[in-house]
Amino acid sequence: MSLLEIRDLHAEIGGHEILKGINLVVNAGEVHSIMGPNGSGKSTLAQVLSRRESYAVTRGSITLDGKDLLAMKPEEAACEGVFMAFQYPVEIPGINNAYFLRSALNAIRKYHGIDELDGMDFMPFFREKLALLEMEEKMMDRSVNEGFSGGEKKRNEILQMAVLEPRLAILDETDSGLDIDALRIVAQGVNTLRSPDRAMIVVTHYQRLLNYIVPDFVHVLVDGRIERSGGPELALELEDKGYGWIESEAHAAPASA
Amino acid sequence: MSSSTDTIRNLTDQDYKWGFVTDIESENIPRGLNENIIRIISLKKNEPEFMLQWRLKAYRHWASLEKAEAEPKWANIHYGPINYQDIVYYSAPKQRPGLKSLDELDPEILRTYEKLGIPLAEQKLLAGVAVDAVFDSVSVATTFKSKLAELGIIFCSFSEAVEKHPALIQKYLGSVVPHTDNFFAALNAAVFSDGSFVYVPKGVRCPMELSTYFRINAAETGQFERTLIIADEGSYVSYLEGCTAPIRDENQLHAAVVELVALDNAQIKYSTVQNWYPGDKQGRGGIYNFVTKRGKCAGVNSKISWTQVETGSAITWKYPGCILQGDNSVGEFYSVALTNNYQQADTGTKMIHLGKNTRSTVVSKGISAGHGQNTYRGMVKIQKGATGARNYTQCDSLLIGDRCGAHTFPYIEVKNSSSRMEHEASTSKIGEDQIFYLQQRGLKAEEAVSMIVNGFCKEVFRELPMEFAVEAQKLLGISLEGSVG
Numbered sequence: 001m002s003l004l005e006i007r008d009l010h011a012e013i014g015g016h017e018i019l020k021g022i023n024l025v026v027n028a029g030e031v032h033s034i035m036g037p038n039g040s041g042k043s044t045l046a047q048v049l050s051r052r053e054s055y056a057v058t059r060g061s062i063t064l065d066g067k068d069l070l071a072m073k074p075e076e077a078a079c080e081g082v083f084m085a086f087q088y089p090v091e092i093p094g095i096n097n098a099y100f101l102r103s104a105l106n107a108i109r110k111y112h113g114i115d116e117l118d119g120m121d122f123m124p125f126f127r128e129k130l131a132l133l134e135m136e137e138k139m140m141d142r143s144v145n146e147g148f149s150g151g152e153k154k155r156n157e158i159l160q161m162a163v164l165e166p167r168l169a170i171l172d173e174t175d176s177g178l179d180i181d182a183l184r185i186v187a188q189g190v191n192t193l194r195s196p197d198r199a200m201i202v203v204t205h206y207q208r209l210l211n212y213i214v215p216d217f218v219h220v221l222v223d224g225r226i227e228r229s230g231g232p233e234l235a236l237e238l239e240d241k242g243y244g245w246i247e248s249e250a251h252a253a254p255a256s257a
Numbered sequence: 258m259s260s261s262t263d264t265i266r267n268l269t270d271q272d273y274k275w276g277f278v279t280d281i282e283s284e285n286i287p288r289g290l291n292e293n294i295i296r297i298i299s300l301k302k303n304e305p306e307f308m309l310q311w312r313l314k315a316y317r318h319w320a321s322l323e324k325a326e327a328e329p330k331w332a333n334i335h336y337g338p339i340n341y342q343d344i345v346y347y348s349a350p351k352q353r354p355g356l357k358s359l360d361e362l363d364p365e366i367l368r369t370y371e372k373l374g375i376p377l378a379e380q381k382l383l384a385g386v387a388v389d390a391v392f393d394s395v396s397v398a399t400t401f402k403s404k405l406a407e408l409g410i411i412f413c414s415f416s417e418a419v420e421k422h423p424a425l426i427q428k429y430l431g432s433v434v435p436h437t438d439n440f441f442a443a444l445n446a447a448v449f450s451d452g453s454f455v456y457v458p459k460g461v462r463c464p465m466e467l468s469t470y471f472r473i474n475a476a477e478t479g480q481f482e483r484t485l486i487i488a489d490e491g492s493y494v495s496y497l498e499g500c501t502a503p504i505r506d507e508n509q510l511h512a513a514v515v516e517l518v519a520l521d522n523a524q525i526k527y528s529t530v531q532n533w534y535p536g537d538k539q540g541r542g543g544i545y546n547f548v549t550k551r552g553k554c555a556g557v558n559s560k561i562s563w564t565q566v567e568t569g570s571a572i573t574w575k576y577p578g579c580i581l582q583g584d585n586s587v588g589e590f591y592s593v594a595l596t597n598n599y600q601q602a603d604t605g606t607k608m609i610h611l612g613k614n615t616r617s618t619v620v621s622k623g624i625s626a627g628h629g630q631n632t633y634r635g636m637v638k639i640q641k642g643a644t645g646a647r648n649y650t651q652c653d654s655l656l657i658g659d660r661c662g663a664h665t666f667p668y669i670e671v672k673n674s675s676s677r678m679e680h681e682a683s684t685s686k687i688g689e690d691q692i693f694y695l696q697q698r699g700l701k702a703e704e705a706v707s708m709i710v711n712g713f714c715k716e717v718f719r720e721l722p723m724e725f726a727v728e729a730q731k732l733l734g735i736s737l738e739g740s741v742g
Contacts, residue, residue, distance in 0.1 A: 008637075050697050052693060052699075054613070073696070074693060074696035075696045075697075075700055075701050076695050076699055077697075077704075078696065078698055078699040079699050082697075083697075084697050086694065086697075089694070090688065090691050090694045091691050092691055092694070092708070092709060092712060093712055093713070094709075094711070094712025094713055094714075094716075095397070095708055095709070095712040095717045100695075100698075100708070103408070103700065103704075103708065104698035104699045104700060105699075105700070106694075107699035107704070108699045111699070137710075143712065160698065164699075178495055215409050
C-alpha cells in the first residue's frame with residue numbers, strides 16, 4: 001500500500017478552481033519535490049493535504065495509508081501522521097515553545113492510546129532534537145515563534161517535525177527567506193529525518209534547496225496539473241531553462257476532461 | 258449600643274402592615290423594600306442598634322436616589338428596568354432546589370462540575386443534594402479556625418463580626434465605600450445579607466489563603482454580600498473569593514460591597530474567580546453582578562492587589578480600585594474578563610493617588626466571543642499632593658469571531674507634574690491562521706483557542722494563588738466552548 005495516493009484531485013478556493021486533476025503516488029521512504037511557477041497551485045496542494053478547510057475539494061480522492069484523508073479534520077490528519085512545515089509560521093504569544101510542543105506531542109500520543117509524556121520525560125527527548133537543529137535551549141522558553149528571525153522560524157518548523165515524527169512531511173517553501181547557513185542547517189535537519197517509514201513532499205520554487213535535500217522524484221505543476229515528472233535531474237533542467245518550456249508544452253496539448 | 262430588647266421594643270411599638278410578630282417567626286418575608294423590611298432584616302440578624310441605624314440611613318439615601326430616578330445609566334451595558342419592589346430582601350441561605358440526587362441537576366452544570374474536577378461530595382453540596390456520605394467539613398473548618406485564633410486572626414462571617422467585634426465594624430465599616438458612594442452601594446448598605454470579615458493583627462502574616470474554601474460556603478452567599486478586611490500594621494493576608502463552579506440563583510441582582518483597609522506596612526491580596534450563571538445561549542436569564550470593591554492603602558508602604566477572573570454573570574459591572582493614601586503605597590489590578598454569547602461587561606479599576614511616591618499597576622485582559630460586549634473602563638487619578646506617583650496600565654482586548662465587541666474608556670487625570678504614567682492598549686483577534694497552525698499540530702480547534710487565550714491571560718493568571726490559577730484556566734476553556742464555529 002502506498003503511503004499517499006492522490007487521484008484526480010480538483011480543489012478550489014473562493015469559487016476559483018486551482019487544482020485541476022492532480023494524480024500522485026508517494027511511497028514510504030521517498031522524497032518528492034513539487035515545483036512550478038507562481039500560481040500553479042503548489043501551496044494549494046500543501047494546504048489541501050494538511051486539510052485546511054477554506055480549500056474545497058470538488059473532485060477526487062486522497063488516501064493516507066489507505067485511509068480517506070479528505071474525511072479528516074486537520075487535527076485528525078495530524079494525528080494520523082501528516083505534518084506541514086509552514087511557509088509563514090505564525091506567532092503564538094504567551095505560549096512557551098516547549099509547552100506547546102509537548103502538548104502537540106501528547107495530543108497525538110493520546111489519539112493513539114499511548115501514555116502522555118510529562119515535563120520531566122519530555123525534556124531529554126526534546127534536547128536531543130534541539131541539538132540536531134543547532135537550536136539553543138533558551139529559545140524554547142520564548143513564546144512560539146515570537147521574536148524569532150525568519151531562519152529561526154523555519155528551523156523551529158523542522159524541530160517540531162523532529163519531535164512529532166510524522167508519516168508524511170510536507171515542506172511548504174521551506175527555503176524561502178533563508179540565507180545559505182540557515183538553509184544548510186534546515187536541510188541537514190530534514191535529511192536526518194529521512195527514513196524508510198516516512199515520505200516527504202518538498203514544495204519549492206528554486207532548485208537550490210534540492211542540492212541539499214536531494215529528491216527521488218520531481219514533479220512540475222503548471223496551472224493546477226502535474227505536467228512533467230522526473231528524477232532530480234529535472235530540477236536542474238528547470239534551473240537551466242526556466243518554467244517556460246513546460247508551460248508552453250502544457251498549453252499546446254489539448255486540455256483533458 | 259442598645260440591646261436587642263430595646264430594638265424589639267422600638268419595633269413592636271410601631272405600626273406594621275404585615276402582622277410583624279408573626280413574620281419574625283415565619284420565613285416568608287414579603288417582597289419589596291421599605292423601612293419596615295430593613296428593621297425586619299436587622300432584627301432577624303439580631304443586630305445591635307448602631308447597625309440598624311446605619312442601614313436605615315443608607316436606605317433613606319437610596320430611596321431618595323430612587324425617587325429622583327438617579328439610578329446610574331452611563332455604563333456601556335443594557336438591561337431592562339429592575340423592579341426593586343419585586344425582590345425578597347431577607348435572604349435565608351440561598352434557595353436551592355432540594356434535589357434527591359445529582360441526576361436531577363441540570364446536565365450542563367453537572368458537566369461543568371466534572372470538567373472542573375470538583376469532587377463528588379462537593380458537587381452534591383453545591384447542588385443542594387442531601388449528603389449522607391461522610392464529608393468531614395466540620396473538622397476541617399475547626400482545624401483552620403483554631404490555628405487562626407492562635408495568631409489572633411479573626412475570620413468569620415460578617416454577621417458574626419457585627420455581633421462579636423462591633424468596635425472594629427463601627428470603626429471601619431463604610432470607611433472605604435460609604436453608603437453615599439453610589440446607588441448600588443447605598444442599596445447594599447441598607448439590605449446586605451452577609452459576607453466575610455477578616456482582621457489580621459499587627460505583624461501577623463496569615464499562614465494560609467483565606468478562601469471561600471469554603472467553596473461550599475460560596476454557594477451559600479447571597480445577593481447582597483458585604484465583606485470587610487482589615488490588615489493591621491505590618492500584616493499580610495491573601496483572600497480568595499468565589500467559585501469556579503457555576504452557581505445558579507433565582508435572584509438576578511447581585512450588588513456586593515467589599516472594603517479593604519491596609520495600615521502601615523500591611524498587605525492585602527484579594528483574588529476573585531467569578532462564574533455566576535451567565536444566562537443561556539440566547540442571553541436569557543443570568544445574574545447582574547453590580548459590585549463596588551475598593552481598597553484603602555491607609556498606611557505608609559501599604560499594598561493592595563486585586564486579581565479577578567470574571568467569566569460568569571449576564572452583566573458584570575465593577576471597578577475594584579485602590580485609594581493610595583499612605584506614602585509609598587502600591588495598588589495593583591490584574592483582570593481577565595470574558596464575555597461570550599450575550600454577556601456584557603463594563604469593568605475596570607480606579608487608582609486614586611493621594612500620598613507621595615505611590616505606584617499603581619493595571620493589567621486588564623478582555624476577551625470577547627459570541628455576541629459578547631466587553632468594556633474596559635479605568636480611571637487613574639493623580640491628585641495634587643501625589644508627588645512622584647507612577648502608573649502603568651496595559652489593557653488588551655482579544656476578539657474571537659466577528660460578532661462581539663471590545664471597548665476601552667480610559668480616564669486619566671493628572672494634577673501633579675512629577676508623576677509618570679504609561680498606558681498601552683492593544684486589540685487583537687484570534688487569527689484563523691493561528692488556530693490552523695495548532696490544529697495542524699494535532700490540537701482540536703477548541704483546545705487551540707483555549708491555548709491561545711491562556712497565553713493571552715498568562716500575566717494575570719500568574720498573579721492568582723496556584724490552585725485558583727489551575728481552576729481559572731480550566732474555567733476559561735469551558736466558558737469558551739462553542740465560541741469557535
